[in-house]
Amino acid sequence: MPARDEDSMHVDPITTLARRMLLSRRDALRAARADEEVAARPPVRRACLPPRELEEVEAALERIEQGRFGGCERCGGAIGRQRLLAVPEARCCLACADARARDANA
Known part of the structure; x- marks a missing residue:
């Protein structure tokens, strides 16, 4: 898919x-x-980064391209602007993310 100019996308x-x-x-x-592969050593996982961060970032970029960015995958509502600025790869609004975390810990 060819890259689109941001101005022509008419996004907020x-x-x-x-x-x-x-x-x-x-x-x-x-x-x-790439640096890890060149060094031929096992990947180092940083404690502060999710292990699938690259995949989540790429999925968020795909949602932007598809025009689905900013919508909660769980409830369908809007993900708050502040949350998107803090965690642009967020898939869920804060309420649904909290509920998902509670469900996972139950």
């Missing part, structure tokens, strides 16, 4: 900013993964 500023943040993180994660 939060989505544009989130896309830039995600692209930057994706590039950094890909570079870190």
